[in-house]
Amino acid sequence: MNAIIDENIDDIIDFIKEHFENNRIDEIKNIIEKMHPVDLADVLMELSDENRLNFLNLLSWEDSSEVLSELGPESFSEVLELLGKDKKTYVLDRMSQDDIVDKLGELEEDRRKEIIAYLDIENARDVRELLVYDEDTAGGIMTKDFISLKSDYTIYKAIETLRKTEVDNETIYYVYVTDLEERLVGVISLRELIIAKPNQLISEIMNENVISVTTSDDQEEVARIVSKYDLLVIPVTDNDGVLSGIITMDDIIDVIEEEATEDILKFAGSSDLEDFDEENFGMRILMSVRSRLPWLIITLFGGLFTSHIVSNFQGVINSNTTLAMFMPLLAGMGGNVGTQSSTLTVRSIAVDQIRGKEVLLTIFQEGIVGISIGIVCSIIVAISSFYLKGDILMSLIVGVAMMSNIVTAATIGTMVPIVFKKIGVDPAVASAPFISTTVDITGLTIYFTLATLMMKAWL
Amino acid sequence: MNAIIDENIDDIIDFIKEHFENNRIDEIKNIIEKMHPVDLADVLMELSDENRLNFLNLLSWEDSSEVLSELGPESFSEVLELLGKDKKTYVLDRMSQDDIVDKLGELEEDRRKEIIAYLDIENARDVRELLVYDEDTAGGIMTKDFISLKSDYTIYKAIETLRKTEVDNETIYYVYVTDLEERLVGVISLRELIIAKPNQLISEIMNENVISVTTSDDQEEVARIVSKYDLLVIPVTDNDGVLSGIITMDDIIDVIEEEATEDILKFAGSSDLEDFDEENFGMRILMSVRSRLPWLIITLFGGLFTSHIVSNFQGVINSNTTLAMFMPLLAGMGGNVGTQSSTLTVRSIAVDQIRGKEVLLTIFQEGIVGISIGIVCSIIVAISSFYLKGDILMSLIVGVAMMSNIVTAATIGTMVPIVFKKIGVDPAVASAPFISTTVDITGLTIYFTLATLMMKAWL
Structure with a gap:
């Protein structure tokens, strides 16, 4: 029997809605039994408030907890309100701390306090502590739900301790070893524990070369280390080396995807997609404009400067207005190559x-590469423009300008990010709009200068 | 004691080279003891052939195996040759199958056979089987190095079996359960095994809802599922449901990063970065040109079409060549917003x-968003152009054209990918060069049409 996964989630949603209407609860039960909490969460949010409660009542309390973990902050807060006090406590108790913290971080202060009040004392303390960290740092994505053992335990005692400890499944595969001051001194995998002899000491078999990060490290750097060293979990210490938490792979994958999105958008001269999470339409517009406008205004002034340069060549344009015709082609190709x-x-x-x-x-x-591409493109453009206008001088000018323009664009496109990196500016600032504008300026200067010279020489 | 990681790897390389020259082996030993195989591999490739062998001799055979796992295909093949027959066999035996397959896939047929000859019979059979799969599919990234148990085992027997089985650490955290025909029927985590009672049956505690993929599934789809459902490992079955292998997180992260790079490059109208792996300089150039030229030639013809449109407006340009001056500004801003x-x-x-x-x-x-951005930009551009040229009609034309251009560009930029998606074309085809070229055409048409109309109305 295999799990049902997301491929036909829209059909499943329709099926469930229909069966709720007709009160055919058993058939709903049959299908949701095979579904994953991630998909159950999708279904839940498509239902009416009343059916949401009915739906949650079909799930075990444990499954309810997993479903709530998968909801966005606002939805989570809404759905939690539907539950009775005992179930609230149970659900929150079962959720992993980093999930709770992620959601609380996005909620109003008052609502945050209300929810924390349902946590047990220890959990509440941990969550409050985690909320303090900046959400882009190791501290902001870690959980305190980890297992640590003292290095002088025997394997037998270690395994007994593990049996009694209730922790999240995701956090169990490595056990961290600390000294008497709670400083991280080693790591041991569950596998190593199982195959070791019961009377060995942990300190004898633990690996002392632990790769760890500190709470203030940037999440991007954490992701880089986890990815480079193929880790499943990475421990986080404070500045004194005291083990403060762990970060698991699921959070690392989120960071990697987040950073990839950020890189792609930066590249288009824009900042983030956060506005898609925002529920309020007006706010989404405002955030989108705010993230895009700064770059556009900079390039607008770049464009005005280009216009100013072109106006310096108004004499040569006046003498042959066909020159204007090829401006967009030359500027455009330079922008593309750059x-x-x-x-x-x-x-x-x-x-x-x-x-x-x-x-x-x-x-x-x-x-x-620029020269090779330039040769191909300038031959095509010289022939095509001769075909269009029948003017051999114009075709020569456009061909030579295209060649110079492409080589310049390729060089600028490559050097600007490298130079930025060297002087400590984020290379991603060399975005498409930035490069296009720069290359417009050089490309059109080359074009009109060449035109002026070649027309003089020809006549 | 913490691990030394990559931050100052260049210094470490210098240190090690220097100490090899002066024959101060103990100090090298001290430092490499705390280093991770990933970094040791970086160091290794910077050393001379002779020192590479010396370096490997300082490591345990097990560590040597991990270091070789981290090398690229060519480097791996080279370094492997330095080792004696026994060590070759040991190193290959310890490497994970998916790592061996990744490397062999890139090597010549003859070299491949030579290396497979060092594997034990079972391993060689597995590797040959894995080499058959397309490298972009689940089959191409999976390993056959997994543990499966029969559902009628008791927990006691299961744990005893695990103790005796020698497998990679990375593959142990879930144990898969199969029926008598080797079909995947359940999964159980190591954690669940440890806390279960020894006389329970696996079938009583296993989870029957296993999320799995099949060997022919695309790696991108596999990554999506693993990421969505927060899995650490995903089992792979053949079309009959027989368990064929597993895919671990480290490979999933590689896929996610690969796909992100692909998306970013597609967006610039280019295909891949593979050329950076290529050792041969001439080949790198050729591959780079080949990946970039097709898009450029398409946009070149787009640009020629734009030129053709501009030439239709040559009359209005002739009557006021100042119009030409603002062409790059309007086309550029349209491209940026689009x-x-x-x-x-x-x-x-x-x-x-x-x-x-x-x-x-x-x-x-x-x-x-387009309208908001358009208002801001057109006001700025109208004022600036009045300041530059002192021609109120021209400022009006440029301002209105900017507004229309930006709104059109925002609409086209949004709709094209959505329409592409609907008709089954990869939305990423709506790359920066494609959109810039399209928007050049609409933007300049709007500009000159407006100019013609407004100049007529004004006079």
């Missing part, structure tokens, strides 16, 4: 593929 | 944030 080069470079820097001596080689390589 | 909108939309589709009824709302939202 954008390609800068994107490749920014991504290579991000995934650590350009290091030390590779830099010069990369610039040289992009130069040659 | 690129922002399309990127936001493509990413939202990719992370599943635009579903069903959200579509209309998204288009409507982007329209309003």
Whole structure:
């Protein structure tokens, strides 16, 4: 029997709604039994308030807790309110701390307090402590729900302790070892515990080379380390080396996806997608405008500067207005090539593929790529423009300008992110709008200068 | 004592080279003892052939095996050759199958056979089988190094079996349960095994709702499922439900990062970064040109079409060549806004944030964002152009054109990916070059049409 997963969730939602209407509860039960909490959460949010409660009553309390874990902050707060006091307490008690903290972090102060009041004392203390950390740091994504043992335990005592400890499944695969001051001194995998002899000491078999991060480390750096060293869990210590929490893979994957989104949007000269989580339509508009406008205004002034340059060449345009016709083509192709080069470079820097001596080689390589692309494009454009206008001088001007423009664009696109990186500016600032605008300026200057010179020489 | 990780790897490399020269082996030993195999692999590849062997001899055979796992295919093949026959066998035996398969997949047929000859019979059979799968599928990234138990085992027998089985650490946290025909019927976590009573049967405590994929599933889909359902490991079955392998998190993270890179590059109208792995400089150039040129040629013809449209308006340009001056500004801003909108939309589709009824709302939202941005930008541009040229008619034309252009660009940038998605084309085709070119055409048409009309009305 296999699990039902999300492929046909919309059909399942319709099925469940229909069967609630007809009061055919058993058939709903049959289907939700095979479903995963992630999908049950999707279904839940599509139901009316009344049916939400009916739906939750079909689930075990434990499953209810898992479903609530999967909800967004606002939905979580809403659905929690539907439950009775005992179930509230049970559900919250079963949720992992990092999930609770993620949700509480987004709620109003008052609501936060109300919810924390349902937690047991120890849990409430942990959650309050976790809420203090910046949400982009290791402290902000860790959970305090981990197992630590003292290094002088025997394996037998360790396994007995594990049997008695109630913790989340996700946090069990490594057991951390601390000294008397709670400082992290080693790690041992559950597997190693099982195969060890019962009377050995933990200190004899533990691995002392623990890779850990500190609470204030940036989540992006944490993700990089976990990904590089293929870890399943990473322990977090405070500045004194005291074990403060652990971060599990599911949170790391979220960070990696978040960062990829951020990189993609930065690249388009925009900041974040957060507005999609926002429920209020007006706020979404406002946040979207706010994240996009700054870049646009900068490039607007860049564009005005380009206009100013073009106006300096008004004489040559006046003498042959056909020149104006090829402006968008030249500016556009420069922008495209520049954008390609800068994107490749920014991504290579991000995934650590350009290091030390590779830099010069990369610039040289992009130069040659630019020349190759330039040759192909300038031949096509020279022939096509001759076909369009029948003016051999114009075709020559456009062809040569295209060639110079593409090579310049490829070089600028590659060098700007590298230089930014060197001087400590985020290379992603070399976004598509930024590069396009820069390349417009150089490309059109080249074009009109060439046109002026070649027309003089020709006549 | 903490592990030394990568922060100062270049210094460590220098340190080790220097100490090899002076034959101060003990100090090298002290430092590498605290290093992770990932970093040891980086160091290894910076050393001369002779010192590579010396370096490997300082490591235990087990550590050598882990270091070799971390090398790229070519480097792996080279370093393996340095080792004696026994150590070769040991190292290969200790490596995880998916790592061996990844490397062999990139090597020549002959070399592949040579290396497989060092594997034990069972391992060689598994590796040959894994090499058959397409590298982008579940089969291509899975390992056969998993533990499965029969459902009628008692917990006691299960734990005894685990104690005796030698498998990779990374693959132990879930134990899969199969029936007599080796079909996957359940899963049980190591944690559940430990806390269960020894005389219970596996079938009593196993979870029957196993989320699994089949060997031919696309790796991107596998990553999506693992990420959505927060799994640590996912089992892979063949079409008959027979358990064929498992995929672990480290491979999933690699897939997620690979796909993010692919998305970012697609967005710039380019295909992949693979050329950075290629050792041969000429090949890198060729692959880079080949991945970038197709998009550029398409947009080149788009650009020529734009030129053709501009030439239709040559009359109005002739009558006022100042119009030419603002062409790059208008085309550029349209491209920037369009690129922002399309990127936001493509990413939202990719992370599943635009579903069903959200579509209309998204288009409507982007329209309003476009209008807001348009108002701000057109006011700035009207004032600035009046300041530059002192021509009130021209400022009006440019301002109104900017407004219309930005709203059109935002709408096109949002709708194109959505329409592509609907008709089954990859939304990422709506890349920056594609949208810029499209928006150039609409933007300049709007500009010159407005100019023609307004100049007529004014005179």
